Amino acid sequence: MKRFIFAFIAAYIFMFAWGWLLNGVVLKGVYAETPNIFRPRDEMMSLFHWILIGQAVLILAFILIYASGFAGGGVSAGIRLGILLEIAAIGSRMAIYAVQPFPGKLLVYGSLSGLVEMIIIGAIVGAIYKPRIAGAT
Amino acid sequence: MNWKKFFTAFIATFVWIFVFGWVYHGMLLHNTYAAMPGLMRAQTDVQFPLIILGQVVMAFFFTLIFVRGFGSGGGVAGGFRYGFLLALFLCGLDIIDYAVDPLTTTVLFAWWIGGIIELAIAGVIVGALYKPAAAP
Numbered sequence: 462m463k464r465f466i467f468a469f470i471a472a473y474i475f476m477f478a479w480g481w482l483l484n485g486v487v488l489k490g491v492y493a494e495t496p497n498i499f500r501p502r503d504e505m506m507s508l509f510h511w512i513l514i515g516q517a518v519l520i521l522a523f524i525l526i527y528a529s530g531f532a533g534g535g536v537s538a539g540i541r542l543g544i545l546l547e548i549a550a551i552g553s554r555m556a557i558y559a560v561q562p563f564p565g566k567l568l569v570y571g572s573l574s575g576l577v578e579m580i581i582i583g584a585i586v587g588a589i590y591k592p593r594i595a596g597a598t
Numbered sequence: 599m600n601w602k603k604f605f606t607a608f609i610a611t612f613v614w615i616f617v618f619g620w621v622y623h624g625m626l627l628h629n630t631y632a633a634m635p636g637l638m639r640a641q642t643d644v645q646f647p648l649i650i651l652g653q654v655v656m657a658f659f660f661t662l663i664f665v666r667g668f669g670s671g672g673g674v675a676g677g678f679r680y681g682f683l684l685a686l687f688l689c690g691l692d693i694i695d696y697a698v699d700p701l702t703t704t705v706l707f708a709w710w711i712g713g714i715i716e717l718a719i720a721g722v723i724v725g726a727l728y729k730p731a732a733a734p
Contacts (some may be wrong), residue, residue, distance in 0.1 A: 512698075
């Protein structure tokens with residue numbers, strides 16, 4: 462449980478920092494090109510807690526999936542799970558892009574950055590979370 | 599990995615995701631989406647092949663993750679739990695989208711509920727169809 466909590470906190474801190482750097486700084490100009498499909502900045506900031514909750518839910522689910530079927534494989538298993546989960550999420554994102562008028566480059570940037578993000582989160586979780594070995598004290 | 603069972607599970611999952619998406623998003627939520635035209639493409643601009651491709655990618659990797667992680671004995675119960683957890687993962691993305699895109703809370707809750715039903719049942723399908731051969 463201790464390792465679960467450490468893995469959660471480490472992955473969460475990375476995800477928050479990565480999200481802020483990527484979406485708040487690097488892609489800021491791209492988002493500004495299509496203001497109509499995003500909330501105004503003030504409104505977005507008033508809903509900022511939802512971003513924090515969403516990131517927490519996502520990390521929690523990631524670690525629970527890792528703990529259920531991948532734990533024991535270490536960093537490489539974490540990275541493999543991160544890649545597989547992100548590609549599944551890209552499938553979901555493609556379906557959203559098909560019905561919502563987002564610019565195509567946001568789909569590409571979002572998918573590539575998501576892949577890097579999930580690889581690093583997988584490595585963090587794989588490095589920190591290790592299952593308890595039966596019989597160990 | 600048993601490829602024959604894998605592809606059977608993948609195809610069954612894809613069919614389920616396609617049918618569910620068509621009924622849930624295309625019919626039940628049709629009026630909800632129609633009430634927010636600025637956020638949705640016009641009917642003629644919807645890129646249907648991309649929806650199918652996205653569902654194929656989703657079904658393929660959904661099945662692959664289960665087989666890689668749970669295939670050695672997950673079964674129906676393991677599949678249900680896995681589907682629920684993957685839906686939770688995607689719920690996290692939906693929550694972040696809600697803070698950024700002008701979605702209504704109705705759409706957010708509908709996506710949560712729909713996503714959980716869709717993937718929990720997809721997990722049951724994969725868990726029921728992909729079972730490793732019994733040891734001799």
